[in-house]
Amino acid sequence: MNPLAALGASLVKTGHRVTILHLADVASLVPDCGVGFAALDHPADGQGLLAEYCRKLTQPSGPVGLPRMIRGTASMTELLLRALPTALSRLGVDAIVADSVEPAGALVARHLRLPFVTAVTGLPLLREPTVPPPFLGWAYRPDAVGRNRNNGGYAVSDLLMRPITTMVATYARRWGLDPDPQYQWSERLQIAQCPQGLDFPRLALPESFRYGGPWRRDEPEENLPDDDGRPLIFCSLGSLQGARRSLFAAMTAACSAVGARAVVAHGGGLSDREAHSLPGNPLVRAFWSQTRILPQCSAAILHGGFNTVLDALAAGVPIVAVPLAFEQPATAARLKRIGAARIVSAAEAGKGGLEPALRLVLRDPEYRRAARSMATDMAAAGGAAEAAAMVDAALCGETDVRPAGLNPPDGKTACAA
Structure with missing residues (x-):
């Protein structure tokens, strides 16, 4: 939430109105930075759902914890798929910034025919044969042995993630959309706060992908209450x-x-x-x-x-x-x-x-x-301000998504976290 809020605050400075959409409980996580918040409609007001989901995330491994976490994530995605279309229409949203780890944002954008960009707040999730799945601690190995290992890892990942992918595909077909996962990624812009030097080498990045640097807001000075001289x-x-x-x-x-x-x-x-x-x-x-x-x-x-x-x-x-x-x-x-x-x-x-x-x-x-x-390298990437300039250019129809000092119209952009 913090990186998205920092990106949203920078978009506000370019003239956009930014609203984060999620469960009511998420409001407490949105910092006071000029970014709005709107709660999604839920039969029970969504109270307690975030805490329940986070409890599942605290034990995300093992034969019990991992399937439970994945099922919980599928339920969260379904909730967003049900509630986002109405909320976006009610707010009069013009465009969406969709977090890459939550497929609901991109799918709803396609359903409503809204322009969207993909915000990559963690490791890039794009699949390549030479890059291991992004949840395994495997070393980079681009040879045949590494490729075979990676293929096996992706096959297991696909099996484990089936509750989520099935849910997304069901809604895609219901809305008359192609359920292919490749459409989760924006063709306009995929903007990452990951610096290129940190990621494994990539051979097939889409033209719309951009590495960057951390999306941060200015924080107050931190004075140590008791400095005893040790490092x-x-x-x-x-x-x-x-x-x-x-x-x-x-x-x-x-x-x-x-x-x-x-x-x-x-x-x-x-x-x-x-x-x-x-x-x-x-x-x-x-x-x-x-x-x-x-x-x-x-x-x-x-x-x-x-x-x-x-x-x-x-x-x-x-x-x-x-x-x-x-x-x-x-x-x-x-x-x-x-x-x-x-x-x-x-x-x-x-x-x-x-x-x-x-x-x-x-x-x-x-x-x-x-x-x-x-x-x-990260300091040269420009952080949230440069990322916002690229998002602004992409959503305003510019073909070149590099920062260009644009003066955009006053629009309404939703960060669908």
């Missing part, structure tokens, strides 16, 4: 996995062992008692202003969530990655390839594996050099 290490497990007290304890203990101090962001997952019990006298909050605190840190221990990884790289900070779920193993594989991180499994982290990895990224300058190189 700082930022520790985060994102907004869904922040209840893993034992993993946070392993992180803060590793920081203390190397003579550093952990700065912990637990996303509200820890109680005050759990937070105060972490070893090493860490600085602990539910949230920190990441773009402000990370430049003050010497390294970061992260679960590999995409936004936090981008913030660390933008600050030139080397990473110890402990991937847990979703796209995190794939992001970790890319970090390893560019030399900006050491990868430690959750099991290894619980057995003391974080300390040697952290020592290495702190002592070996190559890790920081790789992170700083990526930071330079």
Whole structure:
């Protein structure tokens, strides 16, 4: 939600009126940045649905957790497919910015014959034979062995994702549309906050695809309440996995062992008692202003969530990655390839594996050099402002989607998250 809000705020500055459409519970996640919010109609007002869905996302693996999560995601997609057409018509929306991980936005745009662009807030999901599926921690291997491995991975992925793809295909046929998944991607513009240097090499990107840099709003200055002079290490497990007290304890203990101090962001997952019990006298909050605190840190221990990884790289900070779920193993594989991180499994982290990895990224300058190189590339990408200029050009009918200093008409653009 934060990257979409940042992109939306930049679109507002170009003259558009931007509204995020989703469940009523999502309103609390939309920052005060000039972007509006509209709740979708739901028989029960949608209260509690977001919390229920997030509970499924906290245990996204295993023979029970993975199918449950996929079924929950299919239900969320169906809810959006039912409710979005009426909401978009009611608001008089002229165009849609559809998040790439939610197929409902693009399909409804096609149904209503509205122009749309694809917003890629995480790893690019475009399938290529030489690129592994975006949820597996496989290394890049473009030879025949790698291609065969990737084909097998995609076959398993297609099987697992069938509840979602079947739901989308059902609505596509109901509306007289081609259900081919390729139409999920905009032919006008697919704009990513992923920098090109972080992704695996691509051989068949569509002409409408553009890499970029993080979409962020300005955050307030972050002053440390108690600086004891030790180097700082930022520790985060994102907004869904922040209840893993034992993993946070392993992180803060590793920081203390190397003579550093952990700065912990637990996303509200820890109680005050759990937070105060972490070893090493860490600085602990539910949230920190990441773009402000990370430049003050010497390294970061992260679960590999995409936004936090981008913030660390933008600050030139080397990473110890402990991937847990979703796209995190794939992001970790890319970090390893560019030399900006050491990868430690959750099991290894619980057995003391974080300390040697952290020592290495702190002592070996190559890790920081790789992170700083990526930071330079990301700064040149222009962030949310440049992405908004490309979106504006694409939606205003310009054939060249590069930033062109346009002065667009006052339109109504919906970010369908």
